[in-house]
Amino acid sequence: MNIFLILGPALNGAATFFWQPGTQGATAGTLSGLGSAFWLIGLLGVYRQLPERHTRALVPLAVLGTAGGIAFSVQAIHEQMFGISHATAVAMLNEYPFAANTLYWVCGPLFPFSLAALGILLWRERAVAVPTAVLMVAGAAAFPLSRMSREVSIAHLADLLLLLPFLMIGVRGLRAGDERRSSHMATESK
Numbered sequence: 751m752n753i754f755l756i757l758g759p760a761l762n763g764a765a766t767f768f769w770q771p772g773t774q775g776a777t778a779g780t781l782s783g784l785g786s787a788f789w790l791i792g793l794l795g796v797y798r799q800l801p802e803r804h805t806r807a808l809v810p811l812a813v814l815g816t817a818g819g820i821a822f823s824v825q826a827i828h829e830q831m832f833g834i835s836h837a838t839a840v841a842m843l844n845e846y847p848f849a850a851n852t853l854y855w856v857c858g859p860l861f862p863f864s865l866a867a868l869g870i871l872l873w874r875e876r877a878v879a880v881p882t883a884v885l886m887v888a889g890a891a892a893f894p895l896s897r898m899s900r901e902v903s904i905a906h907l908a909d910l911l912l913l914l915p916f917l918m919i920g921v922r923g924l925r926a927g928d929e930r931r932s933s934h935m936a937t938e939s940k
Contacts, residue, residue: 751795752923755916758789763909769902772835779826786819786861792920796868804871808864815861821853822897836900859894865912866890878919886915 762785768778793812797805829839843850869886872878878886889911896908 751792752920754788754792755796755920755923758785758792759909759913759916761785761788763913766902766905766909769905770830772837773829774826774836776827776830779823782826783820783823786816786823790816792916793868796919800871800875800877808867808871811860811864811867814857815864818853818857818859819861822858862890862893869915878915882915882918885911889915
């Protein structure tokens, strides 16, 4: 699961390098959609390691937030596919208030909110160092601002702020897994 904690934000960050003027585009939408799915897989592994009383609410928020993220990703693909700008796509959503409100304006913000809540929870549980938690919360706050503004430099900063803590958590988990495997193999060879 730890590799997914790295792949998710890495693919999401890579997506911003493919943004096009007026739209994210199909490549960015694809990378972002895959990144969202991978990230969720990794997050579910993190949630399993935390007290259930805290994660009962966070898991549904992350899953619904991922649904919103994937909706935005598909929208980016459709924008390029149908040759429309992001502004036009958003304006067209007004004709479908149930879809717009549910998937985009409710579910979409839940993902960065769930990441901020996770950062606070990991800090409270002393599961990560304070700088890791701070980076996660800062990245979660910067993420929606970067997507609303469509400023590439802000998006790169938000993506980096989110990649770093998950890279640290993911690498730590991969190392711990390697140590467990080495210890297990040493025990079996005796």
